[in-house]
Amino acid sequence: MRREGSPFRGVGTVALKEAADHMVSARMHLIMLLVLLTAIGAVYGAIDRIRATTAEDAYLFLKLFTVAREPLPSFAAFLGFLLPLVAIALGFDAINGEYNRRTMSRLLAQPIYRDAVLFGKFLGGLLVIAIALLTLWLLMVGLGMLFLGLPPSAADIVRSVSWLAATLAYAGVWLALAIAFSTLIRSPATSALAALSVWLVLTVFWGMIAPLAAGIVAPLDPFDPMSILNRFEWQQAIARVSPQTLYGEVTGLLLDPAARSVGPLFMHQMQGAVIGAPLPTMESLLIVWPQISGLVAAMLVLFTLAYVVFQRQEVRA
């Protein structure tokens, strides 16, 4: 059966309203304060380290994001850890909150399709995350220039902006996950807990699970050196189920021009290569292209799940 009218009518209105809601919500203020403080701490540590090692370091500007001083992790590692939390905070009550406030039936009685509600909520959350990320990025660049007196080169800008885009896709995965849970589960507290457990498993425990699982799938054979490689590849494949692994690989390649590969590298592949020489930006981007597509795909799959469930849901709570 064909329905008339655009499913995107009202998407912008819903998205802007959601974004405005997030911007003024206490939840968002708290979590952004947390992110901001950790970010400043990370950059401060990085600047200290960079100052001490200026002479021997190439690509100083990008080091701002990746260098860490114990005990603080680097800025990129911080984002990888905290961004899911931000996204979950924005999305965990997107749909079920609307039912609980009893606004869903009134909202759906407006001349818009259901598609617009879900799509608008996702875009609104993504918009807020994008604004927050851009602010953080500008802050980093500004601090770097201020304390290191070091303007970024054009290549640095391209690399860090594409890294920013990949970061947004990474946040999108978690936002889509949170919204999917908010559609599936009626109680916001339960859906928040469910999303947080997935986050905990994938970011904290997955690193321990992957080698274990790889050991079972591909056991080591002491007489077959290839089995080591086989096992390593299995381990990597399993680890890549977690978006954090994918994001870590993207970060490693994009923010370090000297990095050449995310997988195992053989001596014969390094023949003729100048060790430590930077890779062109496009080459780095090409190497992690599968990872970036993987993140976008995961986001789309989760969003589609939420979409299908939401379309079939009864209006009455």
Add this chain to the structure above:
Amino acid sequence: MSAVVLEAKGLAKRYGAAVAVAGIDLTVHEGEVIGLLGPNGAGKTTTILMLLGLTEASEGSVRILGKDPLRQPLEVKREVGYLPDSVGFYDTMTGRENLAYTARLAGMSRDLARERIAAAFDKVRLTEAADRPVATYSRGMRQRLGIAELLMRDCRVAILDEPTSGLDPQSTQELLDLILELSRGGMTILLSSHMLDVVQSICHRIALFNRGRIGFFGTIEELAARIGRGSFVIDVEADGVDLDRLAGAAEGVTSVAVPAAGRWQVEATRDVRPELARLVVEAGGSLRNLDLRRARLDEAYNRYFREVADAA
């Protein structure tokens, strides 16, 4: 007869094996106020959702203003306003912001929306509270805000689900006045309610829902006539007679009930007051009171459902 606004044919909804609505036919003309009555779970809300296209019917078809709510949902929803059962608003936003949001969703221009929202607030007497967060609103104010939304959107048809549930008598009366005003403005209104006096005071016709079907659709007088009792009810107070026995002699009397000693409630198909007075006096009794009123909906309603239960 004025134009048909809403027409439902053989509308049915099943959830697996459970039948929520089992085939409903409903025709509503322009400017009518229709009351949807029936016990909880009789299928009223499900029917309303199907009429709006918010739930897909398992069978049957609906035309609202000549359009199919499943195929042209946007156009139908633009013309048809819906005030859900215990309506919710965004608590942190003010009443005005809530309405501005729905105005934007309806695609209204900013200026037009501002003008209409102000007018709607004025009409429902919420202007003073318009810029307060909805969290501070009482239940009655929320319902009035819901009416303001319908006013602002300038719908041709309004469907109100339990608009008066949980309201105090004064708020109920205020809401009724507003609904009557909407009706006078030419709006066609469908209203579901459990408060029978509410329905009686404002509805032109009523639909009685029972187990997923409409058992009766017509005016209250028709309902009274249909269930075999008269539409005239006469309260008699007298001493020294036994009206129980006497009243049967008067033509048109269908039943006599004795609510208390010395008081009778006589139902008849016509005004039998003169005969009753004569009978009482001739039997040597003293007549104290003779009061005629129209059939009350709550009596007809209760009797209808008692009969339905007996038949089952």
